[in-house]
Amino acid sequence: MSDPRKDLARARVVVVKIGSKTLAGSDRIYETLAQDLKVARDRGVRVVIVSSGAIALGVKKLGYRGRPKEMARLQAAAAAGQSLLMRAYEEAFSAHGLVVAQVLLSHADLADRTRGNNARAALSALLDQGAIPILNENDSVAVDEIKFGDNDQLSSMVTPLVDATALLLLSDVDGLLDAKGRRVRAVKDIATEAVPLVQSSKSDVGTGGMGSKVEAARRATLAGAHVVIADARVPGIVGRVLAGEDVGTVFVPPERRLSAKKHWIAFTLRPRxxxxxxxxxxxxxxxxxKSVLTIGILGVRGAFNPGDSVRLLDAAGTELGRGLARLGTPDCARLAHRDEESTVAVHRDEMVIW
Known part of the structure; x- marks a missing residue:
């Protein structure tokens, strides 16, 4: 296996995710990030930013005492804060000759293949022109995203969308820490080396703790990207990561990566x-x-149509993987565990097994 730090130094398309808590911690963070990305762009690296922060800025603008719990107020804060967020990026980045472009996405944009491909084409066009797309969830209308999602997961979905080979999750910690508080330099097996170290983290500003970042790392590495969790407050952190320096925690992708379609099935679609x-x-x-045949189905749950995502469970309820249904609920239920008329319910080419 090659040195993962040297692989990072060869990255030519990079996704950089920065969270609300980090942005709220210092007014200088936009300037620091602009300086870092100017160096990266001068080296020929194409950069996409996934940025939180709109809700936190909107909370202050609207005079809320803290992050609201009511959905309507969260949406209002997102709407009020998004323009402030982009203004902060525009002012800091334009001073270094960098062009930024706002792109707001909802889960539905990436779950739909046509809309997802349109988003891919738009991002590619922006990168071709030397612009830095700044992505955020469209929180003012995407109810589910505010309540259940976070930008760590969005960044892991965007990574294969733009064919990035590196994802930088910038936070306010040195990286993943072990039980004694020491930085973990590298992780090759997330399930055995990282998951046991994750502790729940809650913030009144953002939504994504270390558990969310490790899950995002798992998803992005399965797309073939190297992932680094690092401290955004360290001067020159992006350049140091991309120069192959020993900073942060690097997550190494497995030898076998998921295709873009299988990654989409596994992590973007929501099972019906x-x-x-x-x-x-x-x-x-x-x-x-092998494919899932109807004769092997014991039971069917939910209401789904052909082409929808379904979970594959064993008799004990353990999830084995996910796939695209070839049949809808009525046909799966009618043909379940019947020898006659047995047919493919989920094809192996449209299925991901954990």
Missing amino acids: GDLVLDAGCVTAVRDRG
Whole structure:
């Protein structure tokens, strides 16, 4: 295996995610980030920023005492704060000759293949012109995103969308810390090396703690990208990461990566139902890479149509993976565990097994 730090030094498309808590911590952070990204751009690196911060700025602008819990007020804060956020980026980046462009996305934009491809084309056009797209969730209308999502996960979805080979998750910590508070330099197996170290973290400003960042790292590494969690307050941090210096925690991608379509199935689509599989079908799917046949289905849950995402469960309810249904709920239920008329319910080319 090659040195992951040297692989980072070869990255030519990079996604940089910065959170609300970090942006709120210093008025200088926009200037610091602009200086870093100017150096990266001069080296020929194409950069996409995923930025939180609109709600936090809107909270102050509207005079709320703290981050609201009511959905309507969260949406109002997002609407009021987005212009302030972009103004801060525009002023800091234009001073260094950098052009920024606002791109607001909702989950539905990426879940729909046509809209997702349109977003890919628009981002590619901006990068071709030397601009730095600044992405944020469209929180003023995307109810589910405010309540359940965060920009760590958005950054992991955007990484394969722009064919990035590196994702930088900038925060207010040195990286992933071990039980003694020491920085973990590198993680090769997220499940065994990172997950046990994650502790829940809550902030009145943002939504994504270390657990969210580790999950984003898992998703992005499965797309083939190296991921680094690092402290945004360190001078020149982006340049140091991309120069291959030993800063932050680097997450190494596995040898086998998911294709863009399978990554989309696994992490962007929201399952509309479940297929409960018998033991024989579980073995065939998990160990031999076979498709899910209707004869192997024990039960069907939810209301889904052909093309929708479904979870694949064993009889105990453990999730094995996800895939695109070839049949809707009525046909899956009618043909479940029947030998006659057995057909493919989920094809192996449209399925991801964990």
